[in-house]
Amino acid sequence: MTGDEPMTFTARVIKSGVAEGEALVSAEPIGFLGGVDGATGIVTERGHPLEGTCVAGRVLVFPTGKGSTVGSYVLYQLAAAGLAPAAIINAESEPIVAVGAIISDIPMVDHAPVDAIRTGDRVRVAGDCVTVWSRN
Amino acid sequence: MELTAEEREWLDGGGGPALKRAMEIVVALGTIYGAPHMIPVESVQISGVSYRNIGDAGLRFLRQWADEGAQVRVPTTLNPTAMDMVRWEAQGFSPDFADKQRQVVDAFARMGVGEGVPLPTCTPYLIGNRPSLGAHVAWAESSAVAFANSVLGARTNREGGPGAIAAALTGRTGAYGLHLTENRAATLRVEVRAKPEAISDYSALGAIVGRQAGQAVPFLAGLPLDARDPLGEEKLKALGAAMAATGAVGLFHVEGVTPEARATVMLAPEHDTIVISDLAPGYADLSDDIDAIDLVWIGCPHASLREVVLVAEALRGRTVRVPLWVTCARPVRAIAAEQGYVAVIEAAGGRVFVDACMGIAPVRDLGFSAVATPSAKGAYYLRNLAHVAARFATLHACVDMAVTGDRG
Numbered sequence: 001m002t003g004d005e006p007m008t009f010t011a012r013v014i015k016s017g018v019a020e021g022e023a024l025v026s027a028e029p030i031g032f033l034g035g036v037d038g039a040t041g042i043v044t045e046r047g048h049p050l051e052g053t054c055v056a057g058r059v060l061v062f063p064t065g066k067g068s069t070v071g072s073y074v075l076y077q078l079a080a081a082g083l084a085p086a087a088i089i090n091a092e093s094e095p096i097v098a099v100g101a102i103i104s105d106i107p108m109v110d111h112a113p114v115d116a117i118r119t120g121d122r123v124r125v126a127g128d129c130v131t132v133w134s135r136n
Numbered sequence: 137m138e139l140t141a142e143e144r145e146w147l148d149g150g151g152g153p154a155l156k157r158a159m160e161i162v163v164a165l166g167t168i169y170g171a172p173h174m175i176p177v178e179s180v181q182i183s184g185v186s187y188r189n190i191g192d193a194g195l196r197f198l199r200q201w202a203d204e205g206a207q208v209r210v211p212t213t214l215n216p217t218a219m220d221m222v223r224w225e226a227q228g229f230s231p232d233f234a235d236k237q238r239q240v241v242d243a244f245a246r247m248g249v250g251e252g253v254p255l256p257t258c259t260p261y262l263i264g265n266r267p268s269l270g271a272h273v274a275w276a277e278s279s280a281v282a283f284a285n286s287v288l289g290a291r292t293n294r295e296g297g298p299g300a301i302a303a304a305l306t307g308r309t310g311a312y313g314l315h316l317t318e319n320r321a322a323t324l325r326v327e328v329r330a331k332p333e334a335i336s337d338y339s340a341l342g343a344i345v346g347r348q349a350g351q352a353v354p355f356l357a358g359l360p361l362d363a364r365d366p367l368g369e370e371k372l373k374a375l376g377a378a379m380a381a382t383g384a385v386g387l388f389h390v391e392g393v394t395p396e397a398r399a400t401v402m403l404a405p406e407h408d409t410i411v412i413s414d415l416a417p418g419y420a421d422l423s424d425d426i427d428a429i430d431l432v433w434i435g436c437p438h439a440s441l442r443e444v445v446l447v448a449e450a451l452r453g454r455t456v457r458v459p460l461w462v463t464c465a466r467p468v469r470a471i472a473a474e475q476g477y478v479a480v481i482e483a484a485g486g487r488v489f490v491d492a493c494m495g496i497a498p499v500r501d502l503g504f505s506a507v508a509t510p511s512a513k514g515a516y517y518l519r520n521l522a523h524v525a526a527r528f529a530t531l532h533a534c535v536d537m538a539v540t541g542d543r544g
Contacts, residue, residue: 077193
């Protein structure tokens with residue numbers, strides 16, 4: 001694939017919206033309560049592939065959520081502080097992150113080929129349409 | 137997903153922003169779980185009430201929803217708070233914490249929860265929110281979910297906090313999971329060869345089964361329970377609460393006892409079988425090796441009137457050396473007080489608190505480090521959420537520990 005040709009695919013809408021940003025990809029599930037600092041947006045879970053990285057403004061790409069249901073409120077806290085991810089893309093969504101995205105107005109889709117996205121790619125989510133510009 | 141014209145209008149914002157968000161949530165959850173359409177629910181139980189757990193972010197969100205004019209459409213009850221809303225000072229809470237906790241409950245009250253006067257409890261079925269066989273409801277609080285599905289034969293999934301609020305605001309939930317008959321057959325046969333007697337024995341049994349059951353629907357055979365057992369409902373409440381704590385059990389059947397298991401064979405043709413012959417590991421696995429305890433907590437799930445009476449009779453004429461707290465729903469305490477049982481407990485130095493749950497309270501901040509309880513669920517959350525040492529024993533052993541101050 002050339003660096004100029006974007007890749008587009010159709011996903012399933014969890015929270016409808018339009019957003020664009022740089023992809024931050026985790027091969028591991030993310031649990032927001034205890035996994036992401038609600039005051040800074042930095043991933044704090046020990047040993048997590050994104051440990052030490054800030055999710056603010058990124059299109060956060062990960063297989064699925066995990067952990068406590070209170071994690072929905074961590075997303076809300078991030079959004080209130082302007083530190084939320086620009087959008088969320090899952091392989092398979094679960095209720096904690098889905099509810100968090102809805103109450104925080106974060107565009108979110110799932111049933112997306114998350115393996116095809118790499119950290120640093122430019123990603124746009126618009127409704128059920130995901131467009132990826134490779135970072136090369 | 138197929139939506140009615142009214143549901144579509146709400147989703148498009150025709151009912152205002154609060155209803156739109158609520159509809160987005162129930163539709164998203166239905167989408168994730170493959171619901172073909174929505175179903176009306178008769179009642180809702182909301183969780184996520186403890187300020188210690190939801191924090192300022194949760195409080196801010198609830199206030200936003202209330203400020204937008206959100207109103208529940210169906211009878212809705214509220215899970216426990218961290219503290220007794222009246223006697224919090226006697227429990228050792230700070231005025232700052234109490235103020236925040238009050239704001240949380242106020243937000244729910246403004247949304248019409250509890251008809252504007254919430255009576256926080258994890259046992260709504262003891263204070264009038266008691267759905268009938270086959271009723272569709274949307275309940276959070278895992279122990280109440282297990283009770284509603286199993287003991288009452290109502291139908292609910294294991295809702296989370298905001299999901300339950302969304303169901304209350306829309307009066308809807310997706311048609312999936314335990315709402316569907318085909319998902320209610322048992323997938324795990326549990327042959328009980330042990331002989332549980334005390335209520336806490338059922339809690340210990342539930343803790344063992346829950347660990348092995350995961351998300352399965354257990355069918356328990358061999359329990360010495362029948363309709364004439366005066367503590368039968370307490371035993372089933374303890375059993376379900378424990379299975380829902382150590383596992384993700386939302387529904388169980390007891391052979392010949394629970395309503396769906398009385399009516400028909402509730403065991404799927406293909407199922408696993410486990411045998412439980414000893415309850416001792418259920419107690420041991422939830423008991424830390426400690427020399428002394430500094431609190432006895434009875435009432436997880438919230439104590440029924442019969443359980444308050446059991447505590448009073450065990451304490452009558454004795455005096456506790458370490459604090460003994462009973463937690464129950466406000467109306468249950470009122471009846472127990474009327475009948476003189478609260479006075480018996482207080483004469484012995486014990487306390488009966490309402491609204492509160494120690495599993496979601498800042499127990500360490502209250503000055504406790506080792507807590508005895510006759511509840512496997514209680515011990516599980518004391519350890520894993522409150523981060524204190526726990527000792528899980530029978531109710532009578534717990535009362536004795538409070539009197540002697542020994543670990544039992």
